[in-house]
Amino acid sequence: xxxxxxxxxxxxxxxxxxxxxxxxxxxxxxxxxxxxxxxxxxxxxxxxxxxxxxxxxxxxxxxxxxxxxxxxxxxxxxxxxxxxxxxxxxxxxxxxxxxxxxxxxxxxxxxxxxxxxxxxxxxxxxxxxxxxxxxxxxxxxxxxxxxxxxxxxxxxxxxxxxxxxxxxxxxxxxxxxxxxxxxxxxxxxxxxxxxxxxxxxxxxxxxxxxxxxxxxxxxxxxxxxxxxxxxxxxxxxxxxxxxxxxxxxxxxxxxxxxxxxxxxxxxxxxxxxxxxxxxxxxxxxxxxxxxxxxxxxxxxxxxxxxxxxxxxxxxxxxxxxxxxxxxxxxxxxxxxxxxxxxxxxxxxxxxxxxxxxxxxxxxxxxxxxxxxxxxxxxxxxxxxxxxxxxxxxxxxxxxxxxxxxxxxxxxxxxxxxxxxxxxxxxxxxxxxxxxxxxxxxxxxxxxxxxxxxxxxx
Amino acid sequence: xxxxxxxxxxxxxxxxxxxxxxxxxxxxxxxxxxxxxxxxxxxxxxxxxxxxxxxxxxxxxxxxxxxxxxxxxxxxxxxxxxxxxxxxxxxxxxxxxxxxxx
Numbered sequence: 001x002x003x004x005x006x007x008x009x010x011x012x013x014x015x016x017x018x019x020x021x022x023x024x025x026x027x028x029x030x031x032x033x034x035x036x037x038x039x040x041x042x043x044x045x046x047x048x049x050x051x052x053x054x055x056x057x058x059x060x061x062x063x064x065x066x067x068x069x070x071x072x073x074x075x076x077x078x079x080x081x082x083x084x085x086x087x088x089x090x091x092x093x094x095x096x097x098x099x100x101x102x103x104x105x106x107x108x109x110x111x112x113x114x115x116x117x118x119x120x121x122x123x124x125x126x127x128x129x130x131x132x133x134x135x136x137x138x139x140x141x142x143x144x145x146x147x148x149x150x151x152x153x154x155x156x157x158x159x160x161x162x163x164x165x166x167x168x169x170x171x172x173x174x175x176x177x178x179x180x181x182x183x184x185x186x187x188x189x190x191x192x193x194x195x196x197x198x199x200x201x202x203x204x205x206x207x208x209x210x211x212x213x214x215x216x217x218x219x220x221x222x223x224x225x226x227x228x229x230x231x232x233x234x235x236x237x238x239x240x241x242x243x244x245x246x247x248x249x250x251x252x253x254x255x256x257x258x259x260x261x262x263x264x265x266x267x268x269x270x271x272x273x274x275x276x277x278x279x280x281x282x283x284x285x286x287x288x289x290x291x292x293x294x295x296x297x298x299x300x301x302x303x304x305x306x307x308x309x310x311x312x313x314x315x316x317x318x319x320x321x322x323x324x325x326x327x328x329x330x331x332x333x334x335x336x337x338x339x340x341x342x343x344x345x346x347x348x349x350x351x352x353x354x355x356x357x358x359x360x361x362x363x364x365x366x367x368x369x370x371x372x373x374x375x376x377x378x379x380x381x382x383x384x385x386x387x388x389x390x391x392x393x394x395x396x397x398x399x400x401x402x403x404x405x406x407x408x409x410x411x412x413x414x415x416x417x418x419x420x421x422x423x424x425x426x427x428x429x430x431x432x433x434x435x436x437x438x439x440x441x442x443x444x445x446x447x448x449x450x451x452x453x454x455x456x457x
Numbered sequence: 458x459x460x461x462x463x464x465x466x467x468x469x470x471x472x473x474x475x476x477x478x479x480x481x482x483x484x485x486x487x488x489x490x491x492x493x494x495x496x497x498x499x500x501x502x503x504x505x506x507x508x509x510x511x512x513x514x515x516x517x518x519x520x521x522x523x524x525x526x527x528x529x530x531x532x533x534x535x536x537x538x539x540x541x542x543x544x545x546x547x548x549x550x551x552x553x554x555x556x557x558x559x
Contacts, residue, residue: 084538178517191516218532220522221515280505287499298476305477307551309542313477318488321480325472326492329464332475339499344512346502351513383491384498400516425517 003028005452007201008151008208012056012097022057022099026050029057029101032148036455040124042143043102045070051099058093059149061140062103063110064195065184066090069100073186074118075108077304077315087184088216089153089195096211104139104152106160109301110188111319112136113163113386114379119317122376125167126451127415131373134164135386137198141168144198146455151199151208155185157192158289159368159393162405165198166368166418169407169447171435172198173205174393176426177400178223180209181216187300189293191221192397200448202406202436206230209428225426233429234436240272243361245279248392253371259417260367263408266441267365267434275361280353284346285395290387291330291343292398298327347398354399358424363431366392368405368418393420402428406435407444416447463493 001020003011014020030046037043044062047069051057060066063073065083067090072078086094094100107117115123115138123138125131126146133142137154141164144152154161156174165172173196180195187193197208210231215224242264249257268274301324306312316324330339357364369389379385396403403422411417423431464472469489473480480488536549545552 081542084534084541085532176517178519217524221517221519223517223519283501284505287502290495290499291502302477307543307545307553308539314479316478318484321473321476321478321484322488322492324476324478325469325488326495328472328476329468329492332472341512342502342507343499344514345507345510346505347516348510348513349505349507351516384495387495398516 004457005147005200005448006150008056008199008204009201011150015054015056022051022053022055025057026101029149033102036146036148039129040126040142040146040148041121042104042123042139042148044072044074044105044120044139046102047100049099055097055099057101057149058098059102059104059140059143059152060090060100061106061137061152061154063106063155063186064090064153065186066100066103069103071103071186072120073109074106074120075315075317075320076119076311078310081310085184088181088218089212090184093153093208093211101149104137104143106139107136107319108317109186109320110136110155110157110160111297111323112379113159113389115139115164116376116379117317117319125373126455127169128373128413131375131415132167132379134167134369134373136160138164140198141165141170141172144168144170144200145451147452151197151204153208154196154198156194156196156397157189158293158397159390161196161198162368162393162403162418162420163390165405167373167416169416169418169451170198170200171202171205171404171406172196173209173404173428173432174396174402175209175213175428176402178221179402179426179428180212181219181222183216183218189296190300191296192289192293194397202432202439203231203234205404206234206432206436223426228429230429230432234433236433238430238433240362240430240434241360242267242272242274243277243357243364244274245277245364245366247279247281248366250281251370252367255411256367256369256371256417259409259411260365260419263419263438264365267438270437270441272434277357277361277364279357280350282391282395285350285398286387286391288343288346288350289394289398291339292347294323294327295331295340296327297323298325298331350395351399354395354401363434364422366420366422368393368420372411372413372415372417396422401425402431404431404435406438407447409445410447463496464489
């Protein structure tokens with residue numbers, strides 16, 4: 001049977017009707033891993049056990065605790081750490097008939113937007129292996145794009161699902177903060193961290209979210225709001241009012257802008273209405289995010305002392321060290337009001353700004369990243385570059401709203417352009433619905449078929 | 458971007474100490490420059506008036522939750538699993554370096 005490029009949902013259907021077996025799937029993806037992983041460097045660890053018959057393979061970003069399997073967060077601090085338990089997301093997905101196929105590369109501690117800060121080497125962008133895949137969930141995005149996995153799980157603290165999804169040309173969903181449990185995901189910015197799925201297909205993200213989401217007694221910030229049947233709502237008829245804020249298009253590459261405008265034209269033809277809105281400049285979200293995230297990092301990374309597990313603090317590399325120290329500074333006596341408190345206040349303004357905007361529109365559309373994928377090594381030239389690549393993603397993290405990246409075509413360098421669709425808090429349903437309809441209308445411009453010609457069986 | 462060097466080397470050394478990180482002289486110099494650049498960037502927050510704004514401590518209006526005493530904790534770990542990742546244990550305890558000198 002031809003498996004290449006089939007959606008997770010489709011493979012699951014074939015598995016359930018016994019037209020394909022778990023063994024076949026495992027062998028198929030193991031073969032692809034052997035063929036292409038060397039070139040792309042997406043997997044850090046492969047699980048030893050193939051799944052039980054009836055289970056689907058899934059790959060997780062290596063910051064998810066997976067029982068009995070090494071979990072490194074791409075840092076040598078955790079080089080030999082074997083997870084003693086499953087993260088709630090992993091536990092839930094296992095109950096939904098999946099098994100852990102492998103663990104994917106990320107920027108160490110999820111600090112970055114290129115996957116180059118990994119202590120296990122950079123992941124390469126499948127569209128052009130001289131370029132970065134984006135980050136920090138770069139391994140998950142590249143594995144998805146090259147179909148080394150039908151779907152993967154990542155995490156998004158300040159764009160870490162949407163940035164690599166954008167640069168690798170796949171669908172990546174950052175849910176509402178509190179929609180999915182953070183328990184067992186190596187903590188980075190605890191008030192921002194959002195687990196979410198990536199795939200070539202919107203329906204895969206909808207299905208996986210419905211399995212991942214929901215209240216968890218082990219994460220006090222999860223919501224007890226019921227989880228909607230996302231799959232059933234994908235086809236619902238919706239005519240939406242799309243908000244467009246000029247401030248989200250400042251300093252955006254011309255070709256990226258053009259692709260977004262073309263996508264908007266398609267959405268208008270599908271019957272949606274566009275409305276210009278005024279929103280705070282994303283640079284303020286970037287600043288508030290930077291201060292709050294560094295503060296939370298300094299606290300979360302304080303636990304790594306090499307006593308109970310892992311290596312000692314001398315194993316931290318440059319990016320983690322800088323973030324820990326900056327966070328220590330912004331939380332310290334005398335600077336707390338100037339930085340941390342100020343950022344918390346600006347966070348309140350940004351939350352309010354989105355609330356107001358969503359009184360008027362149903363979704364807000366913007367580019368996911370200001371440019372397409374950059375060359376390996378570019379990030380090192382400018383210390384603040386990575387953060388600035390996430391400037392358009394971070395407003396959604398600061399305000400806790402859901403946002404999805406969908407591919408909208410290739411630029412003249414034949415690199416994917418990503419568009420993000422932001423929604424109201426806990427309204428993943430609407431952004432999945434409009435993304436699904438867009439996929440049906442455009443087949444994402446055959447980008448999957450194009451790339452998989454290169455990554456053939 | 459021109460650097461104001463908001464963070465002096467002495468301050469970087471102090472932050473490293475508070476963070477329990479050992480830095481080389483080269484690192485101290487470099488991080489001082491780079492972190493100053495970041496602090497310069499975030500100055501744009503002062504363009505926004507926040508005197509009457511209340512800080513946001515949560516994005517989704519979540520409430521305090523409590524775990525009941527004695528409630529079953531399905532996720533407590535067995536002793537052997539707790540110690541499996543540690544390099545130095547003795548009699549079911551973690552071995553740590555001496556802090557107080559006799």
